[in-house]
Amino acid sequence: MFNQRSSPDKLMRIGNILITPLLVIMAVVGCTPQPRSVDVTTNPTPTKLVPDMRATTTVIPPTETLTPLPPITLDARVAEIEALMTTYEQMDLFSGAVLVAEGGEIIYEKAIGYANREWSILNTLDTRFRVASLSKQFTKILVLQLVEEGKLSLNGTIDLYLPDYTGPGADQITIDHLLKHRSGIVGEPAVQNLERIERDYYTQEKMLELISGFELLFEPGTQWTYSNFGYYLLGVNIERVSGRTYADLMQERICVPAGLTDTFPEVTSDIIERRASGYWFDAERGFIHDSPLDMSFVFGYGHLISTVRDLYLFDIALREGKLLNSSNTNAIYEAEFRPIGDETCEAYVVEDGPASINGFRASSHSYIREDRFVVIVENVRSGGYYLPGVFEVGRNIAAILYGCPYDQPPPHVGD
Incomplete structure (x- = not known):
């Protein structure tokens, strides 16, 4: 991916415990955001989306003997994730939706920011986003x-x-x-x-x-x-x-078995209910429309629309062997140790992204050993201005799940 790996001697590996403190110097950038209304569902007590969501087919390498981390209650982790996302929201650093699951149950989901800034229409958990290269x-x-x-x-x-x-x-x-x-x-x-x-x-x-x-x-x-x-x-x-058409084949072979109701190829000329508009944040002009894109140009690699809940169900269906045989399922789930948080920790994960397309970004993170899943979609990109990337958001949430340190969003000038 695009994130440079930290050297192994500076990492606490979840599975191979090794930790050294890392000094993080925070950047300071300017902005004067307005608070956003919140569309949020948090579930300190996990709730089922569909029955029996635990992975059943993925072959996972044996876990080494671990040095146990300090116990962190589920309620405490959910509260910390909410505090992080509220900070992003209050500083106008994120516009999109997030879903976090553990043990086959959604423990946190939240939508932030505007789906349409011209009409001040807020994102919701049902808002549809372009998912860029997650389409692959x-x-x-x-x-x-x-x-x-x-x-x-x-x-x-x-x-x-x-x-x-x-x-x-x-x-x-x-x-x-x-x-x-x-x-x-x-x-x-x-x-x-x-x-x-x-x-x-x-x-x-x-x-x-x-x-x-x-x-x-x-x-x-x-x-x-x-x-x-x-x-x-x-x-x-x-x-x-x-x-057959890609759309028909995907509907029959992926969407129906996985229970997806909000995932389909986008046709540029179509009116699509609940679809977010895509934006670019410019350091001088603020929020503007990102450059136009005809979806025919990105067919096969960036042409799909989806929601965080559908992307979660898709991951479940894939891991449970509903879409491919066990050999191909395991071939797709090529997990490896990747940095989380401030990159002083690593966790065993299958990551998809960071995906980016005109006006939108997305990423998914499947921590298969602990049966954890994080997915993030956004309808803002940026240039010459600090906005946390989808990988940064996802890996910070993962750090909270594992009890590892992570970078706080930088303060604005004048705050």
């Missing part, structure tokens, strides 16, 4: 389902399935390369005048022509580079091989 997990699952059925092969090259792609490496790039970002196909940064180009509606034929025009960054399979366009090709592959 849905694409990956649909691809692996087709692999399980023998309709796609991980070792099959894209020229077998997608003759419309005429770019270099068509007879070398495999489905597996695309899934793992090892194809050599460029990402969006290679596109000149991207902000202008992505405003237009793109047919699949036009988009394939655009992607085909780039040279490969490296020989397929030899290196790694994050490629949104690789997942665009996977999205098209899904439709060509199945003979």
Whole structure:
């Protein structure tokens, strides 16, 4: 991910206990926010969203003998999460929704800020957000389902399935390369005048022509580079091989089994109930609309709408083996130790994100050993101004769950 890993000798690892104090110097930035009304549900006593949400299929490595952390009551942890999110809210540093679960039960959920600033409409827990690259997990699952059925092969090259792609490496790039970002196909940064180009509606034929025009960054399979366009090709592959639309296939194979009611591909021209507007915070101008985006441009890799509750149900369905066989489920759940809080601790986690798209950000954090899950969605990005990233928010919440230190939001000038 984008966060630089702390060196192992400075970390308290949840599983391998080692801790050294870390001095954190807080930045000071200016702003004059107004308090926001709160739309919040906190549950000191956990409540069930659906029955039996505990993971049942994920293979988890044996836990080492642990030095126990000081006991922290559930009520105390929930109160501390609420205090953190209230601070973000009062300082106007967060606009979106958060959900925290433990042991298959929601222990905290809250919506903050405005879904629409022109009409002062507040975000709620039912507000729908663009989830940016969290969409890739849905694409990956649909691809692996087709692999399980023998309709796609991980070792099959894209020229077998997608003759419309005429770019270099068509007879070398495999489905597996695309899934793992090892194809050599460029990402969006290679596109000149991207902000202008992505405003237009793109047919699949036009988009394939655009992607085909780039040279490969490296020989397929030899290196790694994050490629949104690789997942665009996977999205098209899904439709060509199945003979159905991505939306229909996702509804049948993911949304229905997982119980998702607010997750679907966004079509730019559609009127979408309860969808948040996306904003950019500029240091000089304040909140403004982020640059326009036609969702046809991000098909397969950033085109989905969802809510925090749906993203939680999606994680449950995946971990319980409702969407893939056990081998593919475990392949997706490639957990590793990652920093939390102020990065003096690490926890064993599957993280997705930080995902960002025009006006929106999202991330999810599944701490599979302790059966904890944190998901954050936002409808504001920023430039030249401190707003906590979705990873910072998620990892600070995780630090509270584990009893580890975390960075407090910096005070504003004049506060």
